[in-house]
Amino acid sequence: MGTGYSIRRVERQDYEGVLQALSALTTVGSVSRTQFEETVDHWNHVKVSSEPEILQYHPYVVLHGEEVAATGMLFIERKLIHGCGLVGHIEDIAVSLHHQGKQLGRALIDHLTNLGLRHCYKVILDCDERNVRFYEKCGYSRAGVEMQRR
Numbered sequence: 013m014g015t016g017y018s019i020r021r022v023e024r025q026d027y028e029g030v031l032q033a034l035s036a037l038t039t040v041g042s043v044s045r046t047q048f049e050e051t052v053d054h055w056n057h058v059k060v061s062s063e064p065e066i067l068q069y070h071p072y073v074v075l076h077g078e079e080v081a082a083t084g085m086l087f088i089e090r091k092l093i094h095g096c097g098l099v100g101h102i103e104d105i106a107v108s109l110h111h112q113g114k115q116l117g118r119a120l121i122d123h124l125t126n127l128g129l130r131h132c133y134k135v136i137l138d139c140d141e142r143n144v145r146f147y148e149k150c151g152y153s154r155a156g157v158e159m160q161r162r
C-alpha cells in the first residue's frame with residue numbers, strides 16, 4: 013500500500029467512514045450509529061471455533077490517515093464436509109471513489125485472503141462480470157455459477 017495508508021479491523025468509531033465507503037458498492041440504507049456499534053460488537057465476539065480461537069467475522073478498513081478509504085469483510089463458515097473444514101467468504105468490498113485505482117482494492121483482497129487461508133481450505137467470493145478482471149489480478153479464478161432468489 014502507498015505511503016499514508018494502513019489497514020486494521022473495523023472499530024465502533026468508523027461509523028461514518030465505513031458507511032461512506034460502502035456507498036461505492038451499493039445502497040446502504042438507514043443504519044443508525046447505535047445499530048452500527050451493535051453490529052461491530054457482534055462481529056467482535058462471535059467465534060467460529062474456540063480451540064483454536066477463531067472469530068467468524070473479519071471486517072477491515074484501509075485508512076488514509078484517519079479517513080476510511082476502503083472496507084471489506086472476510087466471513088468464515090464452519091462446515092461438516094472436508095472434516096469440519098472452514099470456508100472463507102469475501103464480502104462487501106468497497107473502495108471510496110476518489111481512492112479507486114491506487115491498488116487499495118488489491119491490498120485489501122490480499123490481506124483478507126491471506127487471513128482466510130490461515131484457517132480455511134478455500135476462500136470464495138461472488139462478483140459482477142465487470143469485476144472479474146480485478147479479482148483475476150488478485151489471483152482468483154472463475155468457479156461455479158452464482159444463483160439467487162429474492
Ligand code: ACO
Pocket residue numbers: 036037102103104105106107108111112113114115116117118119137138139140142143144145146149
Ligand atoms: N476491471 C478490470 N480491471 C480492474 C478493475 C475492473 N473493474 N478494477 C481494478 N482493476 C485492475 C486495476 O487496473 C489494477 O490493475 P494493474 O495492477 O494491472 O494496474 C488492479 O486491478 C488492481 O486494482 P486496484 O487499484 O487495487 O483497484 P481498486 O482499488 O479500484 O478496487 C474495486 C477495485 C474494489 C472493484 C473498486 O473499484 C470498487 O470498490 N468498486 C465499486 C464497488 C465494487 O464493485 N466492489 C466489489 C464488489 S464484489 C465483492 O464485494 C465480493
